[in-house]
Each structure stands twice: as C-alpha cells, then as structure tokens.
Amino acid sequence: MVALPTTYLRKENAQLIIAPLDAMTVIYHRRSGITHIVADPVPQILASMDAAPATASDIVQRLAVLFDVDDVEVEDIIAARLEEMAELGIVERVRA
Amino acid sequence: MHEFRVQVGPAGFRIGSLWEGPIRTLEELYRDYPTPTITDYSVRLEAVSFLRRFIRPSVAINGDYMLPDAAPLPLAHALLAAEMAMNVQMALGWRRHLLLHASAVEKDGKALIMTGESGSGKSTLSAMLGHMGWRFMGDEFVLLDLVTGEAMPFPRPISLKNDAIAAMQAQVAADRFGPRMRGTPKGDIRHLVPPYKAVQSMGVPARPALLLFPSFGFDAAVRPVAPSEVFARLTQASTNYVALGEAGFHALTGLVKDVPARAIDYRNGDEALALVNQLWDALA
Numbered sequence: 001m002v003a004l005p006t007t008y009l010r011k012e013n014a015q016l017i018i019a020p021l022d023a024m025t026v027i028y029h030r031r032s033g034i035t036h037i038v039a040d041p042v043p044q045i046l047a048s049m050d051a052a053p054a055t056a057s058d059i060v061q062r063l064a065v066l067f068d069v070d071d072v073e074v075e076d077i078i079a080a081r082l083e084e085m086a087e088l089g090i091v092e093r094v095r096a
Numbered sequence: 097m098h099e100f101r102v103q104v105g106p107a108g109f110r111i112g113s114l115w116e117g118p119i120r121t122l123e124e125l126y127r128d129y130p131t132p133t134i135t136d137y138s139v140r141l142e143a144v145s146f147l148r149r150f151i152r153p154s155v156a157i158n159g160d161y162m163l164p165d166a167a168p169l170p171l172a173h174a175l176l177a178a179e180m181a182m183n184v185q186m187a188l189g190w191r192r193h194l195l196l197h198a199s200a201v202e203k204d205g206k207a208l209i210m211t212g213e214s215g216s217g218k219s220t221l222s223a224m225l226g227h228m229g230w231r232f233m234g235d236e237f238v239l240l241d242l243v244t245g246e247a248m249p250f251p252r253p254i255s256l257k258n259d260a261i262a263a264m265q266a267q268v269a270a271d272r273f274g275p276r277m278r279g280t281p282k283g284d285i286r287h288l289v290p291p292y293k294a295v296q297s298m299g300v301p302a303r304p305a306l307l308l309f310p311s312f313g314f315d316a317a318v319r320p321v322a323p324s325e326v327f328a329r330l331t332q333a334s335t336n337y338v339a340l341g342e343a344g345f346h347a348l349t350g351l352v353k354d355v356p357a358r359a360i361d362y363r364n365g366d367e368a369l370a371l372v373n374q375l376w377d378a379l380a
Contacts, residue, residue, distance in 0.1 A: 017345060024324030026345075028345040030342060033342075035331065035345060037324060
C-alpha cells in the first residue's frame with residue numbers, strides 16, 4: 001500500500017496576523033497568543049495556501065510560478081517547513 | 097504606617113512605610129508631582145521581622161504585585177526599595193499601554209526612545225538631554241498607546257548611578273538631588289528630580305520618531321538596526337508584550353515599521369550627545 005502524501009491546510013485567515021518587516025516576517029497566532037518570527041520561505045508558503053488542502057508538491061508547483069525553484073531538494077525543504085508550521089499550529093495536517 | 101501618594105504619568109501610587117524617613121524622602125523627591133485621586137497600586141515597605149524594625153533594620157517590599165525572590169534591603173536604601181517596588185507594580189501590572197523598558201525625551205512633539213541593558217547609559221543620556229532643551233519623558237519606562245502608537249511620559253526621578261552622579265551634579269542645582277545611597281546592588285545611586293517642565297507636562301504624549309540602542313564603552317559608531325531585530329529586542333525590553341496579546345503585537349509592529357532605529361556606541365557623554373544630535377537632525 002502506497003502512503004498518501006501529507007496534506008496541509010492553512011489556519012483560517014482570522015487566526016493569523018502576518019506582518020512582513022524585512023527579510024523576516026512576524027506572525028501573531030491568535031489562538032495561542034504567540035508571536036513567531038519567520039524567514040523565507042515560510043511567508044511565501046503561507047501566501048500560496050488557500051482554502052483547499054495542499055501537499056508539499058502542490059505548494060512547490062504554486063511557488064514555481066512566482067519564483068525560480070529548480071532545486072531538486074526544494075520539495076523536502078517545503079515539506080520540512082510545513083511540518084514545523086504544523087507543530088506550531090500555524091497550519092493543520094488534514095490527512096496523514 | 098506612614099503613607100505617601102503620588103501620580104506619575106497615568107499611574108497613581110500609594111506607598112505605605114513602617115518608617116517615616118523614607119516617606120519624607122519620597123515627599124521631597126516628588127514635591128512637584130500631583131496627588132492621585134485614584135491609586136492604581138499599593139506598595140508597602142515593611143520590616144523583615146518585628147525585631148528587625150529596631151536592630152539593623154531591613155526593608156521588605158510588599159505590594160499588589162511582587163517578585164517572589166526580592167531580597168530585603170537595608171533601611172538606608174529604603175528609597176531604592178520604594179522605587180524598585182513602584183517599577184515592579186508597573187512592569188507586572190500595567191495593561192493600558194505597551195510598556196518598554198526604555199528612556200525617552202521629546203522635542204517638537206517627537207519622541208526619541210532609548211533602550212538597552214542596564215549600564216548602556218540610556219538613563220544618563222535622557223537626564224543630560226532633559227537638561228539641554230529636550231523634555232524629559234522618563235528614564236525607566238516608555239508607555240506606548242495601544243491605539244495611537246504615541247509615547248506617554250512616565251517621568252520618575254532619574255536614577256543616576258556611579259560616575260553619572262558627578263556628571264549631573266556639575267549641571268544641576270544641589271537641591272534637585274535625593275540622598276546618595278552607597279553600596280547598593282548597582283553601586284552608588286542618587287536620584288535627580290526631573291525638570292519641573294517634565295512633571296508639568298507628564299500628561300502630554302509624543303509621537304515616536306527615533307529609536308536608539310546605546311552601548312557605552314566602545315569607539316563611537318552608528319549602525320542601522322533591521323526592523324526584525326528591533327522587533328525581537330523590543331519584545332525582550334517589554335514587560336507586558338505577551339500579556340497584551342494582539343493589542344501588543346499591533347502596537348509593536350506599528351512602532352517597528354514607522355520609526356527608524358540605530359545602534360550607537362560611545363565612550364563618553366559628549367560623544368553620545370553629538371551622535372544623538374547628528375541622527376536627530378538627519379531626520380528633519
């Protein structure tokens with residue numbers, strides 16, 4: 001049996017307040033009251049996520065439209081960031 | 097119990113003391129300040145034990161908000177104990193503004209905010225500028241309005257330490273100083289009553305215009321500080337950022353986005369003043 005890739009859903013917009021500052025962006029998570037200071041590509045990943053669940057591969061394809069993402073490892077990087085964001089409660093795993 | 101009440105900026109304090117001496121000193125230091133109709137905080141200076149009231153007395157600080165491990169201070173440092181206790185009330189209890197551990201001065205309705213570790217010189221710089229045509233707004237806390245982003249003054253008597261005492265004594269009349277407290281945990285401390293103008297206008301806010309991170313003891317230099325670094329440093333300099341939640345986030349991101357920030361290094365007061373004036377003039 002082939003494992004399905006993990007799918008992630010961005011928390012509804014009302015849960016996150018995102019303020020870009022410079023190379024870093026600050027994100028206030030309303031439910032926990034915690035402020036996260038994040039670097040690229042986290043803001044770009046969040047911006048690429050909409051109401052539908054997405055896999056790391058979906059997100060790479062969306063980012064490829066806007067950025068040069070020819071690095072073969074980029075999907076691993078995106079997947080790692082998505083996992084970190086899921087741990088923080090910024091995104092949600094909807095199917096494991 | 098002897099009692100003294102004082103209004104500082106938006107906060108009203110009531111200080112009770114087992115001893116009369118510290119209350120007399122407070123009355124002298126705060127002689128220009130109004131008496132509050134409502135007190136926000138109560139502070140009590142009490143004896144560590146009954147006998148300690150008479151034999152080598154030590155002052156224990158009690159109040160609405162307390163630090164669990166605050167060590168008692170000798171009675172000679174009771175004024176310091178009262179000032180520390182007032183700081184603790186603000187740091188732990190205040191919710192109406194975003195509180196930054198910083199000093200501030202004002203000119204032309206615009207505020208210069210200085211923040212840094214103890215020993216960075218933020219207090220001394222604010223005292224010097226406050227006697228050189230700027231309005232002194234405070235040397236301990238800057239209160240940021242959660243809606244307008246303006247800085248509210250909190251002009252307490254200025255806590256001068258060690259070498260800064262002589263530097264200010266050369267400039268200011270002797271009757272503006274409190275007693276010299278020797279051998280405190282921070283060395284010698286002497287309080288300086290803020291200029292009358294600063295107390296008179298302590299209800300008048302100012303729009304933050306420049307944020308400085310001074311460091312004393314290095315060759316004169318100026319460096320820009322990236323907004324994200326300013327944000328991180330100010331969350332550490334704020335005692336109530338977490339408690340304020342979303343309101344604190346908006347106030348702080350607003351400040352960081354709107355106000356230029358510089359780190360300045362200096363070896364002496366003249367160097368620091370020259371750098372401050374140069375940076376301030378460059379804003380215009």
